[in-house]
Amino acid sequence: MSKLISAVLAATLAFAGAVGAAERGRDGQVNILFWQAPSNVNPYLSGGTKEIEVSSMVIQPLANYDPNGNMIPTLAAEIPTVANGGVSSDLKTITWKLKQGVTWSDGSAFTADDVVFTYEYCSHPDTGCSTMNYLAGISSVDAIDAHTVKISFAEPKPFPYGAFVGATTPIIQKAQFADCMGTKAQECTEANFYPIGTGPFVVKDFKPNDVVQLEANPNYREAGKPAFQSVLFKGGGDATSAARAVLETGEMDYAWNLQVEPEILAKMAQAGKGIIVTAFGPSVERLMVNQTNNNAAEPNRSEYMDGNNPHPFLSDYAVRRALSLAIERQILVDAGYGAAGQVTCNVLPAPAIYASTANDECKTQNTDEANKILDAAGWARGSDGVRAKNGVRISILYQTSTNSVRQATQAFIKEMWKQIGVETELRNINASVFFGGDPASPDTYGKFLTDIEMYTNNFSGTDPEAYMNNWTCAEISGKHNNWLGNNVPRYCNPAYDALAKELSTAGALEDRTRLAKAMNDILMQDYIMIPLIHRGGVAAHANSLGGVAMNAWDTEVFNIADWYRK
Amino acid sequence: MVRYILRRLLIAIPTLLVISFVIFAILDLAPNDPTGNLPMTVPPETREKIRLSLGLGEAMHVRYYKWLVQFFVNEPLNILEQSFGIVIGDSGNRLRVLSWATRSPVVDMIVERAPQTLWVVGLSYVFGILMAIPIGIIQAYRQYSWFDQVGTFVAMVGFSVPTFFTGVVAILVFSVQLQWLPMIYDTTLEVNSWGNFILQFKQMIMPVMVLALWQAAQLSRFMRASILDNLNLDYVRTARSKGRNERAVLLIHVLRNSLIPVITLIALGIPHIFGGAIITEQIFRVNGLGQLLIIAIEGADIPTVQTLTFLFAFLIVLFNLIADVLYGILDPRIRYD
Numbered sequence: 001m002s003k004l005i006s007a008v009l010a011a012t013l014a015f016a017g018a019v020g021a022a023e024r025g026r027d028g029q030v031n032i033l034f035w036q037a038p039s040n041v042n043p044y045l046s047g048g049t050k051e052i053e054v055s056s057m058v059i060q061p062l063a064n065y066d067p068n069g070n071m072i073p074t075l076a077a078e079i080p081t082v083a084n085g086g087v088s089s090d091l092k093t094i095t096w097k098l099k100q101g102v103t104w105s106d107g108s109a110f111t112a113d114d115v116v117f118t119y120e121y122c123s124h125p126d127t128g129c130s131t132m133n134y135l136a137g138i139s140s141v142d143a144i145d146a147h148t149v150k151i152s153f154a155e156p157k158p159f160p161y162g163a164f165v166g167a168t169t170p171i172i173q174k175a176q177f178a179d180c181m182g183t184k185a186q187e188c189t190e191a192n193f194y195p196i197g198t199g200p201f202v203v204k205d206f207k208p209n210d211v212v213q214l215e216a217n218p219n220y221r222e223a224g225k226p227a228f229q230s231v232l233f234k235g236g237g238d239a240t241s242a243a244r245a246v247l248e249t250g251e252m253d254y255a256w257n258l259q260v261e262p263e264i265l266a267k268m269a270q271a272g273k274g275i276i277v278t279a280f281g282p283s284v285e286r287l288m289v290n291q292t293n294n295n296a297a298e299p300n301r302s303e304y305m306d307g308n309n310p311h312p313f314l315s316d317y318a319v320r321r322a323l324s325l326a327i328e329r330q331i332l333v334d335a336g337y338g339a340a341g342q343v344t345c346n347v348l349p350a351p352a353i354y355a356s357t358a359n360d361e362c363k364t365q366n367t368d369e370a371n372k373i374l375d376a377a378g379w380a381r382g383s384d385g386v387r388a389k390n391g392v393r394i395s396i397l398y399q400t401s402t403n404s405v406r407q408a409t410q411a412f413i414k415e416m417w418k419q420i421g422v423e424t425e426l427r428n429i430n431a432s433v434f435f436g437g438d439p440a441s442p443d444t445y446g447k448f449l450t451d452i453e454m455y456t457n458n459f460s461g462t463d464p465e466a467y468m469n470n471w472t473c474a475e476i477s478g479k480h481n482n483w484l485g486n487n488v489p490r491y492c493n494p495a496y497d498a499l500a501k502e503l504s505t506a507g508a509l510e511d512r513t514r515l516a517k518a519m520n521d522i523l524m525q526d527y528i529m530i531p532l533i534h535r536g537g538v539a540a541h542a543n544s545l546g547g548v549a550m551n552a553w554d555t556e557v558f559n560i561a562d563w564y565r566k
Numbered sequence: 567m568v569r570y571i572l573r574r575l576l577i578a579i580p581t582l583l584v585i586s587f588v589i590f591a592i593l594d595l596a597p598n599d600p601t602g603n604l605p606m607t608v609p610p611e612t613r614e615k616i617r618l619s620l621g622l623g624e625a626m627h628v629r630y631y632k633w634l635v636q637f638f639v640n641e642p643l644n645i646l647e648q649s650f651g652i653v654i655g656d657s658g659n660r661l662r663v664l665s666w667a668t669r670s671p672v673v674d675m676i677v678e679r680a681p682q683t684l685w686v687v688g689l690s691y692v693f694g695i696l697m698a699i700p701i702g703i704i705q706a707y708r709q710y711s712w713f714d715q716v717g718t719f720v721a722m723v724g725f726s727v728p729t730f731f732t733g734v735v736a737i738l739v740f741s742v743q744l745q746w747l748p749m750i751y752d753t754t755l756e757v758n759s760w761g762n763f764i765l766q767f768k769q770m771i772m773p774v775m776v777l778a779l780w781q782a783a784q785l786s787r788f789m790r791a792s793i794l795d796n797l798n799l800d801y802v803r804t805a806r807s808k809g810r811n812e813r814a815v816l817l818i819h820v821l822r823n824s825l826i827p828v829i830t831l832i833a834l835g836i837p838h839i840f841g842g843a844i845i846t847e848q849i850f851r852v853n854g855l856g857q858l859l860i861i862a863i864e865g866a867d868i869p870t871v872q873t874l875t876f877l878f879a880f881l882i883v884l885f886n887l888i889a890d891v892l893y894g895i896l897d898p899r900i901r902y903d
Contacts, residue, residue, distance in 0.1 A: 033750070037861070039665075039667040039668040039861075039865070040667075040668050040669055040670070042669075045669055046667070048603065048604055048605070049605055125615070126619060127619065128615050128616040128618065128619025128620065129612075129615070130604065130608055130612060130616055131608075131612075132612045132615065133608070133609050133611075133612055183619070185619070185669075186619065186620075186664055186669050187661075187664065187669075188669075189668075189669060189670040189671065192668075192669050192670070193670065205754070207678060207753065207853060208665070208667075208668035208670055208675055209667070209668065209675075209853070209857075209858065209861045210679075210753055210853035210857075211753050211754055211853070213754055232754065234750065234753075234851065235851075236848065236851040236853065236857060236861075237750075237848060237849065237851045238848070241734075241737070241749065241849070244737075244742065244749070245749060245750055248742050249741050249742055249745065249748075249749055251748060251749060251750055252750070431602065431603065432598055432599060432602035432603055432864065432865070432866050433597045433598060433599070433602065434602070435599075435602040435603065435604075435606075436597065436598060436599025436601065436602030436866070437599050437601060437602070437610060437613050437614065437617070438597050438598070438599050440597065441597030441599075443597065444597075444599075446610065455606070456606070457606045458605075458606060458607060459607055460605075460607045481610075482614075484610030484611065484613070484614065485610070486609065486610065
């Protein structure tokens with residue numbers, strides 16, 4: 001495998017060398033269609049995927065992730081590791097060596113001071129920086145010299161690549177943003193729309209929520225790149241018509257996030273004008289199983305109460321396992337996702353080294369087994385066909401956000417659960433309410449006043465530690481933390497917490513994969529979350545567009561400097 | 567008349583204040599969160615910090631007061647400064663109404679987008695009127711003829727089939743099948759040559775015609791009804807018995823009287839032009855005010871929604887007044903003093 005990768009890399013490099021001799025901007029314009037339009041070009045203030053995508057063409061981090069999830073140096077000269085001395089042996093500091101001779105698009109020199117400033121900008125308490133969590137645990141960021149930055153952590157940090165790796169935390173120019181710290185950050189419209197960067201393109205014209213025009217950066221450090229002189233980054237409309245503009249009319253070269261019904265997309269692709277590409281990151285559509293009593297009459301509704309407020313029927317292991325076994329996941333993939341989905345039995349399905357095979361039982365539906373489990377556990381069918389025990393009926397209120405694919409999935413699952421004597425009532429809630437954090441709203445996913453809820457979660461970067469920490473006892477969502485905790489099922493297992501603690505100090509990759517897999521297996525085998533679909537990103541590009549490398553770990557345009565017209 | 571207008575304008579002030587408060591209160595009470603659309607990787611504590619940085623930590627009446635000051639004092643001062651190139655007071659530290667999504671002044675976004683909306687929706691309104699009036703006249707004059715029947719049928723279809731359907735059908739036919747017209751409105755196109763003018767014309771055909779059909783469908787019904795009302799009145803019989811030809815009866819006597827209610831309707835419809843055609847703009851990707859409003863609503867960008875809806879409310883109040891005044895001018899029987 002590694003031989004294959006190195007062969008491909010060598011071929012790419014040779015090819016890059018060949019075109020490197022050509023002139024910058026020789027291929028004219030590339031048209032990119034994002035049906036959700038970017039609202040600004042500062043990822044620290046917006047945090048949305050669309051803004052991160054557009055800004056990644058302009059401002060760059062120290063290192064990016066390639067399509068396989070490996071780190072590649074961007075503004076750094078190399079990736080620091082314990083082996084090359086870049087990461088200290090006590091795992092408390094990481095020292096980045098920056099590339100020499102990099103300039104900003106205005107011609108001034110890029111130095112370590114800019115990295116230090118970026119840290120100060122985002123960590124300022126009043127900035128409202130949306131990627132603050134990437135800086136978690138950092139005690140200081142210091143410039144050792146003009147091209148060396150040392151990041152120190154308060155505690156040993158086994159995976160010290162959170163800050164400034166990947167498109168979510170790019171380096172901004174100190175000279176431009178110096179007056180935009182704290183509360184002033186909101187008012188710096190000029191800087192937020194036209195950031196000066198080190199990337200292959202600069203923003204020429206920005207119309208918020210509509211269109212961005214970018215020009216090749218005349219000071220870009222690689223000769224002959226980018227091949228395109230300009231980028232038109234158009235927003236608005238909907239996913240289906242975006243796919244149509246690339247695959248059927250050919251007006252656009254690239255379209256992003258094509259959540260379109262599989263058969264419609266396949267039909268469009270038959271026009272032969274473009275290609276559909278996918279990439280699978282860590283996104284998993286899953287069911288959350290409420291472990292607390294959510295009865296409306298309960299004064300402590302959906303509160304954990306140290307385990308003294310259990311759910312009337314979902315606290316029974318047999319019920320949770322039966323619910324998972326009764327689901328035919330392939331149907332859900334075929335109906336709603338097509339190329340954009342795969343059946344999964346893990347909440348941690350990627351990177352590939354972390355994917356467990358211990359839970360594959362869920363891949364095939366087994367209604368008979370599910371019925372047997374429920375019979376054995378004493379849940380008997382009543383006259384209405386719904387199972388009950390001691391007067392408790394298995395009647396599930398199942399919520400999710402409003403989205404046609406999700407509602408179709410809900411309807412399928414309702415029917416599958418009917419086969420095992422489970423009654424299901426469906427609800428859907430507007431996404432901005434459901435995923436919002438308004439403590440006054442009863443309908444947020446964090447409050448979780450229903451029995452089951454469904455959504456997709458994932459993590460950025462390739463290290464799952466923070467993500468797996470979501471289900472420790474300390475993270476339980478409740479009134480005490482304004483329902484902002486990440487442990488939405490309200491699950492508490494000392495064995496799981498012990499593994500999480502071990503993971504926080506494990507430095508070697510083998511240990512980290514073993515621990516993360518074990519944590520995934522605990523969650524899966526306890527059926528606290530029922531994974532359904534491993535979701536991938538789907539994009540389409542014109543046949544004439546070359547160099548696209550669909551990437552689930554970084555932005556889809558992370559290598560736009562290498563894109564070209566065939 | 568002047569006293570009447572003054573009185574109406576004075577009443578409008580408390581009306582608009584009440585409207586602005588009601589809009590603010592509704593938006594504030596609705597369960598909406600500007601951080602709700604962020605990826606799940608952004609943790610809850612960070613979301614809380616973002617909300618605080620947007621000023622959501624303050625009490626509702628404080629935020630309402632701030633909006634009032636920003637909108638009614640700071641924004642007009644800013645417009646004065648920009649149009650006359652002068653500096654009034656401490657303009658560097660004067661806070662403008664900032665969008666939560668773009669962190670840029672809302673008024674600047676409205677100024678940037680208003681021309682597209684006025685061109686596309688405004689032109690469709692003009693075309694709609696130009697189509698509706700003659701169709702309505704002929705339909706009424708030749709009541710129950712085949713032209714009337716077909717016209718009624720087309721109007722019913724045009725009015726009841728939503729624009730998001732006709733728009734998509736138009737795209738499928740003219741962009742995908744025939745490949746005559748572009749399906750994406752190029753908002754970066756500058757009309758500075760004949761070639762670009764033709765491109766601009768081509769990209770405007772579909773959105774304008776889809777909307778014009780819908781406008782014409784409604785107005786032609788009103789026009790027809792209004793002419794029919796007048797045709798049976800005594801003054802028409804008098805005109806005919808005086809020996810005036812049919813053309814003069816219809817186009818001079820009947821038309822002028824029938825236009826009075828239709829003109830009122832047209833005036834009342836003008837604020838809706840500024841409101842944009844939310845769905846049509848979204849389908850053709852026209853960066854107009856309607857699209858801005860829908861994006862702001864989806865993203866819980868309350869300052870933008872608040873400012874836009876208030877502007878629409880203001881225009882509706884204004885054009886109601888204009889319609890009333892026009893009515894008085896056109897119809898001598900109506901006097902306000």
